[in-house]
Amino acid sequence: MDAPVVLAPMSGITDIASRLIAKSFGAALVYIPLISAKALCLGSRKTFDLLISDAAERPVGVQIFGGEPDIIARAVEILNSHPIDLIDINMGCPVPKVAGHAGGASLLRTPKLACEIVAAAVGSTNKPVTVKLRAGWDESTINAPELAQMLEKAGASAIALHPRTKAQGFAGKADWSLITLTKKNVNIPVIGSGDVHSPNDARQMLEETGCDLVMIARAAQGNPWAFSRTLTLLERNELAPEPSQSERLHTMVRHCTLLVKYEGERTAALKMRKHAAWYVKGMKNAAKAREKINRSKTVGEIIDVCQAMVGEWHESCSSDGGWKCFATTD
Template sequence: MIKIGNLELENKVFLSPMAGVTDLPFRLICKEQNCGMLYTEMINAKALCYDDENTKKMLKIEDAEHPVAVQIFGSDPEFMGRAAQIMNEYPNEVLDINMGCPAPKVVKNGDGSALMKNPKLAEEVLKAVVKNSDKPVTLKIRKGWDDNSINAVEIAKIAEACGISALAIHGRTREQYYSGKADWDIIGEIKKNISIPVIGNGDVFTVEDARNILDKTNCDAIMIGRGAQGNPWIFKRINHYMQTGEILPEPTLEEKINTSIKHLDLAVKEHGEYVAVREMRKHIGWYLKGLKNSARVRDEINKIESHEEVVSKLREYMEDCLTLK
């Protein structure tokens, strides 16, 4: 069990917030596979304060999803505090602060991982959010800005002192983006230095990775990002292993295709056919990755604009694969 503020969670395998990925349809798919806590895409605190319609759409949370964490980003303490007040009216259980995003359009404004370069301002932001939130506040950080400014332990200590309820750490610097290897040692170091729960993140793609990160870092929970892309079964498989010591088989071809169709159906319902069919191209590519002749099918699907045609193409591909067996 992990306790985040007043929230008790039995399931310690979480979905990482990912821009353009962790929308409502994908979250519902991950929840079906026993994900312990879902995170929304990151929400711009200023846009939220200005009552932006697109931002409000991203905050739609369904009953089936709980528990949910909403992640906000920004570097202005006043706006971040106001955003926290607004979020008190929403049904999410946890409010998360982003200090890990490496995207240029985010860091150029001093937001995301750029905040780690300014511990004083980071502290002001943390205090403003904690003061104004009725919910447990968590923080997601990276190892540091670059190899010359690794300050995750310092930021973690500041966060704990500000009243943050749990901390997620991705074991890479901002400059690394997603290249190289995640440094799990920094997760273990943070775990030794603070008493709030630590959530380990970075390079968890398999059940074995999950076991290894827990063994190596002693972290309290695991957060999975890219490892869940096209592979929502990772949550169920890790949880099953943690409970029984048994590794369940990989999903079958039929499971992959049927889940991609279900995901597409949910996306069409949520976003409309035009947007959903285009948005789902990357997801379908991830579901099909590594399957026989999948590159050809992926290329064909990337040119299709109709929901019905995509479903038909996926079913036809599944039939062909099963026949070839």
């Protein structure tokens, strides 16, 4: 993997459109986030829909969660026939639906079970199995560097670490020194996550912690330039300018088009509310636009709000009267 910058898994956010956009801006790896191993085994239609992927986004990982080794093994067997490149096991999610059933962040408290889960996954596939961890359950039980070592022995091919505890949620600062310690403890690649808000942060994390790859999550929302600008900084030591309003608009419309293509117009309209609000963040009148976006019922309305704001109508858009002309060309 040449570019050391990846799109973090974000449940409800890193849908196929976001992943394809991130990829086109240089993300080296993207993930289908937080798939329930149990739901896969039960054949849940909704869960299988989440696995829809496009060759253009590869390499792509699927992140699964669960607390039972045999169910994880069966889920991994199901994933073997999918066009994906790695399987990641979530050991950091704090939400009760995940951590309340022995999976997600709960596994930080049960290292033996965590290792059994990794071993079960590794025994069921030829694809690499990776793990995404938090620092530990709470401040008094921080164990990611030691747990990473155990998971490597159990067969994990890489460790991603968001060094906040489960108890912390998103409060406070991510403790990058735990990424440094984890990197020293293992011989497999380490992916650092947490508080990478800018290209300079990404470079600093790579240099300071020695991690192999950096993961960008919140800073990539409505901002795929996070990838291209970081790569420019790393490759040429230059900080590229922020995107213009027009670039933002065009990418937002592309995002919208992809969402319509893969998820249909109704779902796209709902999902675009948050994505569009992120794309216009920081622009003049963004707050007013966000209000209008939240009331919009169709993708066309959302795009109208953003275009009016930027004061620009894309030629091919205005020529035949709507956003749909993008849908046919992308």
